[in-house]
Amino acid sequence: MPQASMRMAWELGPGPGSARFTWEVEDATIQIGTTYLADGLASMLHMAADLSLGASASLAVLVREPGGHRIFCSGATDMVFVQVVAFEDLGSPETWWKDADLKWYGRVPVADVVVSVRAMAGDVLQRHGADGYCKLWGMPFPMAEYESLTLLFLSTGLRSGSARCMRVRRRGPVQYMSSSTHACPP
Secondary structure, three states: OOOOOOEEEEEEOOOOOEEEEEEEEOOEEEEEEEEOOOOHHHHHHHHHHHHHOOOOOEEEEEEEOOEEEEEEEEOOOOEEEEEEEEEOOOOOHHHOOOOOEEEEEEEEEHHHHHHHHHHHHHHHHHHHHHHHHHHHHOOOOOHHHHHHHHHHHHHHOOOOOOOOOOOOOOOOOOOOOOHHHOOOOO
16 A cells, blocks of 8 residues: 555553554654543544545544643545644533644645555554454544445545545435444453
């Protein structure tokens, strides 16, 4: 598989139910700690699927109670404007922006975002397996989201650096089976 011009990694740990998301883009390295309070990996997969289907905007949420990060994507065509913003308290909408901290912003190729997110999730699945992920993370691997993005990836022949992913007219939002409704195996 071709390499994206950026690299994303999802490392489980150091403790149970925690992970570190790392994004190397341009000449920056963004590191975000997150926890199982929300399914951050699934959120990243949803964002990538939205963009690959031609959405002009999407976002991912990585929670670390009480705060967290949001990755905002907007103005997507072949390129997308991305902002990574840290929030002190995601539980209080009235104060979200009070102490918000812009960690990174820039325009990047949509195809590179999609390729990188898919590769990151595939790497996690390969290293830990679905059961190992569930034991370390505390909720199931977002298999439905990963498989949906993989089908989009294969159906579009998407490669890093390629032009727009896929422009489709569709009715209503993309539907995913929520992996968080399933319990981890004993």
